[in-house]
Each structure stands twice: as C-alpha cells, then as structure tokens.
Amino acid sequence: xxxxxxxxxxxxxxxxxxxxxxxxxxxxxxxxxxLDTGGLRCAEMIEVIRSGSAPSIPELLSLDNLVxxxxxxxxxxxxxxxxxxxxxxxxxxxxxxxxxxxxxxLSLKAPxxxxxxxxxxxxxxxxxxxxxxxxxxxxxxxxxxxxxxxxALSQVCSQWRYLVVxxxxxxxxxxxxxxxxxxxxxxxxxYLDRSRSHPIDFILDGGSNKASTYVYPDFLSTRNTERWKxxxxxxxxxxxxxLLVSPFLFSPQRSFPELxxxxxxxxxxxSRFPLTFQISCPKLRSLVLENVDVSVQFTQPLEALEYASLxxxxxxxxxRIFQCLxxxxxxxxxxxxxxxxxxxxxxxxxxRCTEILKLYATVDSSFMSSMLDSFTMPAxxxxxxxAPTDSECPxxxxxxxxxxxxxxxxxxxxxxxxxxxxxxEITQLxxxxxxxxxxxxxxxxxxxxxxxxxxxxxxxxxxxxxSNLRSTPVEKYPNERFIEQQxxxxxxxxxxxxxxxxxxxxxxxxxxxxxxxxxxxxxxQRLIVHIRKPPTQTFSELMGAKESLARxxxxxxxxxxxxxxxx
Numbered sequence: 001x002x003x004x005x006x007x008x009x010x011x012x013x014x015x016x017x018x019x020x021x022x023x024x025x026x027x028x029x030x031x032x033x034x035l036d037t038g039g040l041r042c043a044e045m046i047e048v049i050r051s052g053s054a055p056s057i058p059e060l061l062s063l064d065n066l067v068x069x070x071x072x073x074x075x076x077x078x079x080x081x082x083x084x085x086x087x088x089x090x091x092x093x094x095x096x097x098x099x100x101x102x103x104x105x106l107s108l109k110a111p112x113x114x115x116x117x118x119x120x121x122x123x124x125x126x127x128x129x130x131x132x133x134x135x136x137x138x139x140x141x142x143x144x145x146x147x148x149x150x151x152a153l154s155q156v157c158s159q160w161r162y163l164v165v166x167x168x169x170x171x172x173x174x175x176x177x178x179x180x181x182x183x184x185x186x187x188x189x190x191y192l193d194r195s196r197s198h199p200i201d202f203i204l205d206g207g208s209n210k211a212s213t214y215v216y217p218d219f220l221s222t223r224n225t226e227r228w229k230x231x232x233x234x235x236x237x238x239x240x241x242x243l244l245v246s247p248f249l250f251s252p253q254r255s256f257p258e259l260x261x262x263x264x265x266x267x268x269x270x271s272r273f274p275l276t277f278q279i280s281c282p283k284l285r286s287l288v289l290e291n292v293d294v295s296v297q298f299t300q301p302l303e304a305l306e307y308a309s310l311x312x313x314x315x316x317x318x319x320r321i322f323q324c325l326x327x328x329x330x331x332x333x334x335x336x337x338x339x340x341x342x343x344x345x346x347x348x349x350x351x352r353c354t355e356i357l358k359l360y361a362t363v364d365s366s367f368m369s370s371m372l373d374s375f376t377m378p379a380x381x382x383x384x385x386x387a388p389t390d391s392e393c394p395x396x397x398x399x400x401x402x403x404x405x406x407x408x409x410x411x412x413x414x415x416x417x418x419x420x421x422x423x424x425e426i427t428q429l430x431x432x433x434x435x436x437x438x439x440x441x442x443x444x445x446x447x448x449x450x451x452x453x454x455x456x457x458x459x460x461x462x463x464x465x466x467s468n469l470r471s472t473p474v475e476k477y478p479n480e481r482f483i484e485q486q487x488x489x490x491x492x493x494x495x496x497x498x499x500x501x502x503x504x505x506x507x508x509x510x511x512x513x514x515x516x517x518x519x520x521x522x523x524x525q526r527l528i529v530h531i532r533k534p535p536t537q538t539f540s541e542l543m544g545a546k547e548s549l550a551r552x553x554x555x556x557x558x559x560x561x562x563x564x565x566x567x
Contacts, residue, residue: 117163124153124163128170132201132230137187138177148187168198172229175203188219199229199258206235225254230261235292255280263288264296266312287321289313298324311360312336315367319346327353334360337367346374358384361396361419372399380409387418397425404432415440423455430459430488437491443498443532453499457510460495462487465513487517496528504531504545511552527552 045066048055055063107113112120127149128134134149150171154164164170171194218224256262259281265288276295284302291312301324308325309332310318318335331354354377361368385400397419404411411433417440421429430436441456458466463485492514499507507529514524531545 120160121163121167124167124170128153129173132173132203133175135174135191136177137174137191150191151187165194168194168196171195172198173201175205177205192218192224197227199227200224201230202228203232203234206233226257228256228259231256231259232261232263233265235264235266254278256284257282259284261286264290264292264294266291266293289321296321300324301326303327306330308332310334315346315371318371319349322349322351325351329353330356332358332360334362335367335371336362346370348376349374350376352376353379355379356382356384358386361385361387368396369399372396372403375403376407377403378407378409380407381411382413383411384415385417385419387420397421397429401425401428401432404429409433410435412436413438413440415442417442420452421455423458426455427459427488431486433489435491436489437493438496439489439492439494440496441498442530450500450503453497453503454506456497457503457506459488460492460514461510462513462517465509490517492524494526494528495524496530498530498532501531501545504529504548508548508552 115123134147135151136147150164153170154161171191174188174191176188254277256279260283262281262284263286275293276297278297278299280299281302282300282304284305286307287302287305288309289296289311290309295317297320303326305325305328307330308321308328310321311332311334313321313335315335315337318333328351331351357377357380359368409432412435414429414433414436441453443453497507511524511527529549531549
C-alpha cells in the first residue's frame, strides 16, 4: 500500500528532492505475493517427467498450452521483481538521506559549535598556515588532486565561510605549480583579493611538465610584490631558474620592502654567463641560493639577514654577496670552481657575527684556500666540514687553521664528514680549538680510513702516551714539538666517531689514556661509535669489538655508547 500520505511516512519525515518518479511505487500487499500455480498441474507433471514415458500426440498439444501458462506466470514474477527492485532502490536512497539527516541533527550537539569564533579562527590558522603547500593551485583532474584547505573550510557552512573570508591570513599562503596549471588561473585572483593587504608567503614550482612563466599580471604588480614575505622559487629541468625568476625580478632595482625569506633552487649547476638582477630587500633574514643561473645583487647591505645558504655558486658571486652580509649568523657554503672568472685575490671579509659554518669541500680547493684565508669569524662556535661522497679532496685544513688563529675563535663543535687530513694538520687544528666540547668524525673512503682515523686518535691521546700507540705510524715534524707536548681538547665531552672493527682496541687505549688526565679538564661524557665491518672480517670479530667497547663502561668510565653495526 502507498504510505506517502500517512502521518509517520518517510515523505513526511524527509522530503529533500520531492521526486515522485523516484519515490512512487505500486502497492505490495500479501495478496500480491500469492501466485496461482494450480492450473500448471505441477504435481502431476513432475510424476510424468520422472516416469520417463513419451507423451502421445494429443498430450503434446496440451503440453504447449501448459508451457504458455508457465511462461505467463514467470512474466508476472519478473514484473513483481522489477517492482521490488525499484522499491529497494528507493528505500536505499531514503535510508541514505535519512542517515544524512540524522548526522545533521547530531552535529547540532557537537562541541565545536559552541567554540568562540576567536578559538575557531586559531584552529583555522593552524590548519591553513602551517605549510603553504596546503593551498596548492594546480590543475584539477583525476590524476592531480591538489589540496586547498582554506577553500575547503570556506565551503562547510555559512558561518565558517564568513569567518574564513574575514581572515586575510588564511588566504596569504599558497603554492603555484606551473607544470599543472593553466595561465590566468582564477584561484590566484581569489587568493590575492581575499588576502587583502596581508603579507604573502608563496612557493613557485616549475614542475616536471612543460610550464608557463605567465602566471598572473596582478600577482607581479607592485602593490602585491611589496607585500611578499616569503618567496621560494623552485626551478626544474624544463623551466630553468633564469626563465622562472625573470618575470619576478626583472625590473630596474626591484624592491621587496617586506620580504623576509628568499629561496631560489635549481636541480643543475648554473651557467657561466648568468643573468644579473639588482633587488632591494632591507628586511631579508634568510637567503638560499642553490645552483641558480642568475646573479643576484643587492642594492644595500642586508643588516637583518641571519641565515645564508649559498650552494653551487661561483666564488666571485659568493664574494659579492658576502660583502652585503654584515650580521649573518649561520652560513652554508658550497662553491664551484670557475676557471674563466676566478678572483685574483680575495679581499678580507670580517663575518663578525657568524656562529655556525657548514662548508662543502670540492675536488678543486684552490679557491677554497683563498676564500678561507680572507675570512675572519671571531664568533664562530660550530663548524661542519663535508666532502663529496667517496672522493678525496685536496687539503685545505692549513687555511682553516690560519682562519682559526686569525679569528681567535672559541669553537665548541667540530664535525668532519669524509675529510682527509695529515697528522700535522689535525693537531694544529685541534690545538687552535681548546674550547671544543663536541667532536664528530664520519668515515671517508675505505682506502683513506685507516690512516685518517689513526691520525685523529693519536692526536686525541695525551702527549706522554702517544708513543704507546703501536697501531699508528709516527710522523715526526721537528717544528711541531710544542704542539706534540700539549694535551689537546681538555674539555672534550662528546666524541662521535666512525671506525672499522679493528680500530676498537686503539680507541679503547685512547679512552683509557684520557681517563688518567681527566683532572686536567672535563672527562668524556658521551661516546658514540659507529662500527663498520671490513669485507675480510668475520661477524664474530665484529661482535668481539662490540664487547670490548662494553667493557669500557664496566671499568667505571662515565661513557654512553651507541652502536651502528653495518657491513
């Protein structure tokens, strides 16, 4: 029967679409479910079928009539099934809509509805402003689904929409993927309009596909560039940095008065004839240039800049930039040689505020020595030296020692990664770092490892016990007798070293020797040992080395040991 007019009908409870074609269906009483099969003579015919006898000619005619009657009943069954299928589909739709309706009623009881708008706004800021990639403007298709959190929040309900639209900060951070978006994308204009006058943070991604440099005229207008706060431009193999940067920086002495962070990245080394851009960034605090084929020149010193990462740049570009960084505190530096445009002589550069320096060595270190000879860093406390993987770099430790002596630094942390040095170089360097508390040395190539680790451990041994180290070849330098008589790194608290398993006895001896001299300085507090297994050594020998280090702790030495057992 039809229940559409009853007081408790589903139509009365929820009538979202008022689609009569969907919800109307024939009455289905118990009478409709009764099929009249008496005329089919089912019991009689089953006996005949089982008997195996052949019907006579008159019986064949009656069988044709019986088949027609049976087909008629089957057609009626199919018609009733169609009705029930339609009814089932309609009821499934009703149940789904009722479920949505029920969820909507329950949502009225949700605690988030009682949150003050100020708290809800803070939650929205945490969701939308933590990472600019949460609002990525790109092509929308099945293969490229880009997150746009701010836009999604504005479509939840009218109250959320009003709140999101009224907060310019939620619209001021976004990522533009040029490889997946069409020119004149309307979302860019929407974000710019709703961000109002709030500072803009953005990432411009060149993408892996064919990209267009034409983004949006209004985005590059002065009224918008003057409120750029963080600009990250990632070039690609398809779109090199010169083409990516040109629309943004190509204008006479372009000014970015609110810019705090500028990053230009490229996956390949720069051109020998880069484009030159002059820009003004008086408030810039962080600068990252990596393999870009552009030469950035600043029209005034960057007094507020604290962090600079210059990787894959020519020395003369680095020198020009350093002249504009009077107060930089943290530097990451990787220069590449330029035989066509080498500076004949570096002028002295006083980086008086630099506290941390991470220096990447290169195979050609002639310009590195000249560069280090020009630096003065009196405030330096942390130094990381990194060499290319599995390659031997020429020695530049002497120039580094000269910088230490000239700067009179108070270094507390020194890290070597793949750096080779002679015994004379390492003793000079450690002698000029008496305040060092943390020393890290990671392995070089297998061919150089034995010699370098032996030189380092011998330098760490107290002077009267250095002759007892049988595993280390003695290198005599008559002019260095004074340093040979010194107890190096008396305040060393942490040692992080990578060694082969057969160096463990040598390391144990060094620790025991230093233990006797702990009255002359702070004793070693933490030892981190990364033990590696040479191809010719058995696993049992490796475990024996581990047990030898464990006995150091049993001897009463206050040392924390970590193991990194690897082949």
